[in-house]
């Protein structure tokens with residue numbers, strides 16, 4: 001068999017793709033989300049209680065559905081990146097990328113020598129479908145999609161160079177970390193933050209790459225879609241459940 005097609009990578013140049021943040025860290029919740037119509041899911045290994053085995057369970061659970069999984073790592077650790085790729089992650093998001101040098105190191109962690117330094121898992125890994133994928137080592141990179149997060153003042157200052165790094169496919173703005181980093185704690189809508197978000201979007205597009213963002217508030221998501229963001233996470237599963245639960249109980253017990 002050939003290396004599996006990555007529909008998320010292929011879709012980056014089309015219409016805006018709408019996704020949901022997946023924070024429950026179970027295959028069962030991930031599978032429910034995958035049946036609802038979202039184009040992609042962010043399996044969050046940074047702030048949700050995920051481990052490599054729980055991420056694997058979610059990749060397996062959503063594999064049957066037209067909803068592309070994006071896996072966010074907790075760090076830049078090449079050993080963790082190797083494990084996430086070996087379990088079959090094809091779209092990988094890495095938080096807190098501040099320089100082009102960091103971006104280039106991350107690209108190298110996803111490539112086999114001589115292009116990079118990814119270790120060889122071979123027939124032990126789901127990525128190779130236990131050895132069934134022909135020429136995995138020479139073709140894997142074609143279907144890998146690397147998304148780097150810009151979410152600090154230095155990241156925005158270096159956005160042009162980060163986006164232009166060969167092997168970086170997309171830049172994802174982290175609006176909450178960015179606003180907090182520059183002193184507008186938890187306020188992505190502050191005008192200074194909005195200017196920086198727009199600058200990062202423009203720099204990313206100038207480099208010919210796709211840009212994404214998290215926008216759980218509808219008005220913000222619509223504005224970012226109008227600006228031209230290519231993929232937007234418009235919901236967070238934890239918040240969606242909590243909101244629906246609160247509204248349901250309030251209908252019977254009223255606001256206390």
Ligand SMILES: O=C(O)C(=O)C[C@H](O)[C@@H](O)CO
Pocket residue numbers: 047149151173174175176177178214236
């Ligand atoms: O800075 C941001 O915004 C993000 O990177 C997303 C947050 O980490 C997300 O977990 C908020 O729920």
